[in-house]
Amino acid sequence: MPAAPTKPWLWSRSFRFRLMVTAVVCILVPAFMTLIIYNMLTKDAVKEEAVVQSRQKLQLVDGYVANLFDYMLYITNTVQNDPAMSGVLKEIAAGKVYEGPNGEYERFLDQTKITSKIDNMTMYGDKAYVTILLNDGTKFTNYSISDFDPIRLREEAWFNELDTLTGMESLWIGTTPTVFPIERVSSPYQISMGRTLRAGVKPYGYVFVTIMEKQVSDIFNRLSDGQETMLLDEEGVIMSHLEKERIGQSFTHDGESEAVSRSEIVNVGEESYILTAQKQTLTGWELVSLTPYKQAVFKLNSIFNRVAVLQLVSFIVFVLLLVYLLGNFTRPLVRLGKMAETVQRGNLEVRSNIRGSDEIGYLGQSFDLMLDRVKEMIAEVTATQSRKRKAELAMLQAQINPHFLFNVLNSIRMKVMRGGDLDSAEMISSLSKLLRMTILQNKDTIPLHEELSTVADYVQLMNMRQKEKAELRLDPSPDTLMCKVPRFFLQPFIENALIHGLSQRAGIITISSWSTAQETFIRIEDNGKGMDRDRLEELRGRLEAGGERSGNGNNSGGKLSGIGLANVCERMKMTYGESFRLELESEPDSGTKMTMNIPKLVEEAKKDV
Incomplete structure (x- = not known):
């Protein structure tokens, strides 16, 4: 047969989901197209x-850097073009002789005139180091020669380029390591320029202006x-x-x-x-x-982003309003769907209570009437099955006269005791208690402490049959002793531990219990041979599926009750519903652990609260 065609993902979802997705998509597509066009138009402008x-x-x-370099150029132009300075410099370079009693004083006046001019030029502007070096070795500076000797400038590789300059041309030397010790810490580099001083075409000296590189980088830091x-x-x-x-x-x-x-x-x-x-x-x-x-x-994008955010918020509000309205329109359908899932899990008490004059109201009313009819039919079937089981049990109990049987067992026990065989007498007493619990009890539930007593008698009887005795350890929590439990429900677990877990050999079986406000937990453990993973998974599967009532010959082989684990699980689920849980844990050579979660009956839960 050809494979059934696979439905698209959207059409496999609920009607409500498809309706909402369709509405939102019809809004999203135009919105995204608008956003894309908006970005394209604004991207180039930004x-x-x-x-x-x-x-x-x-x-x-x-502008600031150019002003700084213009300032350097201004100093060199002033040195070259100022008549007073250039006149004195040319005389000194030409070999002016300072003689007579006022010779040294005139020398001092000339030097003072030059240095004063330099100081005046650099006093109110940016800090600059000015050097005037004449061909005869005379030098004028606005700094201490002990910090740097200007004669060393003649050793620089670029110095000879100064002689190639003409007119007002300047040599921009660029960045070099700082030569002034006081400046090296704050500015390891300096920027310099030089110009040739000429008398006609013949150079008679040179002027140099130096600033610190930090003066330029400070402009970067301040404005960039x-x-x-x-x-x-x-x-x-x-x-x-x-x-x-x-x-x-x-x-x-x-x-x-x-x-x-x-x-x-x-x-x-x-x-x-x-x-x-x-x-x-x-x-x-x-x-x-x-x-x-x-x-x-x-910053430019932030403006556009604000507009986009406003549009997005408006869009989200609109979508939320649309989804809210669609949710209100389709809420009855969702209620019907959830109620159908609840009914599928076995709860027939729910009702939709959806009424109205439209199609959904009619569907809800019809669904409720159908559940009422199904509940009535289940009640009828349950009552019939209950009467049938009671009739079968009455027939089974009628086959034996309980009082006659107990009197005979009691007579045998007394006779055995008079003969001195106390073990046999104790065995008969335990058997009598088990039969009394099995036959005469007409209650479906008994306190947990009575069930534990019955189990103790059962283990004692089984130990009489075995060469090696098993030890039963009871560790119930005091607040669980009066909890109501089904009669004789622990015996199959103990039987399973004795025969399969311990293999009818010596070992320890422990029964412990504890409780919460809503549940009672009972754990049966043995230190027997345990089970491998495959066997454990197989047993779990049988118990979850209801199992086979008789197992693999569980009704034979000398077992007392003939009730298998699967039968007990089914009985517990019939009593407590799906709230009952049985967890199995086992490993080879490490024993088996079975834990039951038993919901408390309504009366017990109220007492605990």
Whole structure:
């Protein structure tokens, strides 16, 4: 036969679920399409605005850095073009002789004039170190020569390039290690520039202006919020950076351009950055900033996100309202479905109480009437079975005259005792008690302590039959002794432990009990040979399925009651319903443990409460 076609997942669900899913999908699809279009329209605008903001920040930094370099250029221009300074410097460079009684005083006046000019230029501006070095070795500085001797400048590799400069050209030396001891701790690098002083075409000296690299990086720190800003020379080597260890390293990136100003998106590792570059016309150096793209668009996205959140909240409220209304409309159907599941588990007392003039109301009323009829039929069948069982039991008990039997057993016991055979007398007494419990008791339930006494007599009788005696240990909790239990229900468990667990050899069988407000727990343990996993699973399956009443010959072989474990389980379930549970645990050579969870009768539960 061809296999039945498989239904789609959605159509295998409940009607209520399908209705809700369909309604929600009809809302979600347009909402997501709107959201996608919205993102597409705003993405480019957010990116463009982020680039513009990044460029504006870098232009602000460039203005401050350019002012700092203009200040250095201003100092060199003043030294070169100020008539008073250039005149004195040219005279000294030309070999001015200080003679006569006022010679040294004139020398002092010339030197003071130069140093005063330098001090005045650097007093109110950014801190700068100024050096004027003449060809004859004369030097003027605004710092102590003990900190650094300007003559050492002639040893630098770039010094000879100064002679190639013409007019107002300057040599921007760039970043070098700081030579001033007092500055090395705070700024390990310095930035310098130099210019040649000429009289006509012939140089007569040089002027140098030095600032600390920290003065540039402080501008980065103050103005480049959220940006990684750096100053690069013509070769792409980092000259200034907040991280001093980066100075001197090469910085390369894709999309390099000779444009004066540019902005682009570049990838560094797995992150995207907005790269903005601004080339300085004064020095030829380049300011570069890297801004994390996510960070740059965060504030802009937050505005759009607020709108999206508002839309999402409105959407969720609408969906919840829709689901609530659909839930109210379909709640009677759900009640009918749950009630059908409850009836399937065996509870026939539930009723839907659904009434109305529509189809659902008619269905609920019909379902309730059907349950009423089923309950009546079950009551009739149960009453008939009960009468039948009582009649069979009466016929069985009528076959034996109990009083005659007990009198005869008592006479035999007394005669045996007079003969001195106390063991046999005790055995007959135990047998008499068992028969009295079996035949004369007309109650379905007895206290647990009576059942334990009966079990003790049974074990004593069984020990009379066996070569090796089994020890019965009773450990009941005092609050369980008066609990009502079915009559003679422990005997099959003890019989199973003696014959199968201990194999009619010496061993220990322990019966313990404890209780809660709603249940009584009884555990039977033996230290016999136990069972392997396959046998244990087989036994569990038989007990869950109701088992075979006689087992594998359980009614023969010398067993007293002939009632198997499966029969007891079935009897307990008939008495207590599905609330009764029997748990089996066993391992080879480690014994077997059987635990029963017996629900308390209504009267007992009320007493405990």
